[in-house]
Amino acid sequence: MWFLRRMPRIPWTAKKTNERVLNEANKTRSLVRTIRKRQATFLGHVMRRGKLEHLVTTGKFGGKRSRGRQREKIMDELATWLGPGKVSDILAAVKDRDLWSDIIANAYKQGT
Numbered sequence: 001m002w003f004l005r006r007m008p009r010i011p012w013t014a015k016k017t018n019e020r021v022l023n024e025a026n027k028t029r030s031l032v033r034t035i036r037k038r039q040a041t042f043l044g045h046v047m048r049r050g051k052l053e054h055l056v057t058t059g060k061f062g063g064k065r066s067r068g069r070q071r072e073k074i075m076d077e078l079a080t081w082l083g084p085g086k087v088s089d090i091l092a093a094v095k096d097r098d099l100w101s102d103i104i105a106n107a108y109k110q111g112t
Helices: 002-006 018-024 031-049 052-058 075-083 087-094 098-111
Strands: none
Touching: 002 018, 018 052, 031 052, 031 075, 031 098, 052 075, 052 087, 075 087, 075 098
């Protein structure tokens, strides 16, 4: 965003939102999409392995919860990014590598 503001000489004190600067530059945010795509591919890798990382990611550890608001889970974030569906649907789709790569590609193209 800093660079996009520097090119058209928009001062940092100007009251322009990041969305407005992106529209003026005809750009979209791609970093978040790239991060989500990499998270999803890593999740597929971890889930197919089925070892300790699988248990950590699915949250099947015993014990007491910590106090306060619950932390965001990677599974819930990916469920919202990949489209309407539940975490159980995602875990079922991960088993088939071709289906999982198609789901990730469609979500990346949509740009959500």
